[in-house]
Amino acid sequence: MSPMPEPTHLPLVLTPPRGRAKPPRHLADLTLAERLEEATRLGLPGFRARQLSVHYFDRLVDDPEQMTDLPLAQRAELVTGFLPELMTPLRTLEADRGTTRKTLWRLFDGALVESVLMRYPDRATMCVSSQAGCGMACPFCATGQGGLQRNMSTAEIVEQVVAGARALARGEVPGGPGRVSNVVFMGMGEPLANYHAVVGAVRRLTSPAPDGLGMSARGVTVSTVGLVPRIRQLAAEGLPVTLALSLHAPDDELRNELVPINTRYSVAETVEAAWDYARTTKRRVSIEYAMMRGINDQAHRADLLADVLGSVGDPAPWGWVHVNLIPLNEVRGSKFTRSSDEDMDTFQRRLLERGISTTMRDTRGSDIDAACGQLAATEG
Incomplete structure (x- = not known):
């Protein structure tokens, strides 16, 4: 007979370990309605959240300097609040x-x-x-x-x-x-x-x-x-x-x-x-x-x-x-x-x-x- 794999006795963890810090909340965590509510809670016009949503999902912008419809005085605060950096690329292989x-x-x-x-x-x-x-x-x-x-x-x-x-x-x-x-x-x-x-x-x-x-x-x-x-x-x-x-x-x-x-x-x-x-x-x-x-x-x-x-x-x-x-x-x-x-x-x-x-x-990227x-x- 062909060899069988060894039995696995590792625990089946269905929930992650507790006590870890949560990722920063991002615009993509929220529905559009929740984004508008968050903007209002921060004392900002609701349409600012919609503008940021257009930049992120529609225009695919990641450079705040290109978000020219946002007021310059509030741009950094808006971007930091709604679009925090979530991940950093370490390596890209082709x-x-x-x-x-x-x-x-x-x-x-x-x-x-x-x-x-x-x-x-x-x-x-x-x-x-x-x-x-x-x-x-x-x-x-x-x-x-x-x-x-x-x-x-x-x-x-x-x-x-x-x-x-x-x-x-x-x-x-x-x-x-x-x-x-x-x-x-x-x-x-x-x-x-x-x-x-x-x-x-x-x-x-x-x-x-x-x-x-x-x-x-x-x-x-x-x-x-x-x-x-x-x-x-x-x-x-x-x-x-x-x-x-x-x-x-x-x-x-x-x-x-x-x-x-x-x-x-x-x-x-x-x-x-x-x-x-x-x-x-x-x-x-x-x-x-x-x-x-x-x-x-x-x-x-x-x-x-x-x-x-x-x-x-x-x-x-x-x-x-x-x-x-x-x-x-x-x-x-x-x-x-x-x-x-x-x-x-x-x-x-x-x-x-x-x-x-x-x-x-199709087996792509094996190398x-x-x-x-x-x-x-x-x-x-």
Whole structure:
């Protein structure tokens, strides 16, 4: 038999350690109505908050000198009060002829997080972090090995996207000026363990300018390792975002080892919650499956995955689920390695033969430590 991963006995931390200072409150933490209220509380005309919102979300301005509609005598105070600096770029690495850019950020308290901008011919995608570190303890993931430091604020999440939007708008990425069309919550952290900040960020990203960036909710993907109560809560939010379930194994015995939260919510419970999400939102769920040599890539597991996904029902004629096979982005020193091309092809073919929509993910940025947590680990 192929070697199984060692059991993981790390605690499943679902909340960050207490006692940490909170990030400074930022305009992006607030709805437009709350910004107007804050301006009034500070003795300022409410329209000043709207002006700042236009600069941040619509014009993508980060230089106070360009905010010429603000009175010079109050400009510094307004910018400091509503647009405090949230994160500082430490390193930016490029791949794919500059169209993939990974940035390592230092937050106000020294925590390190990462974001990745990936430009394609027809779209530009931002992969963002939602936590500094992660408490899910998946043994094949670089982020999971460092544990959870803290949740990120709504504004810290949004700022990653705004930074990418600025780079595109200013023509800093090959291909000429552009805009962010897609956001995936697949960077560092478990998004649904930081539920309220993540939902706040999604609302800010999708609200029309100047309340937010004005993106389509259908261009936003929120991933989870399977926090079942939060999946059900997200389904009731009225946000038609795509849910991506990081399954990685079709059976409880193996998934307990690869994704320890499975000891709380079984494969059957997790897949049923995902199916309910698709039925409620009318949005097809993406099943993320990292291909690991000799661990989860056997042909019989492809058949078992098809059985599991086919056992819950089909809420729409177009099918409720799509499987996204991911060649493992290997972590230095880890025993988990990428499956062979032959085994991945066989796995995909078995799913397709069972009528399961399946694709192999494009592997971008492997030469710049693009797997979440790798760059932070080398810096930290």
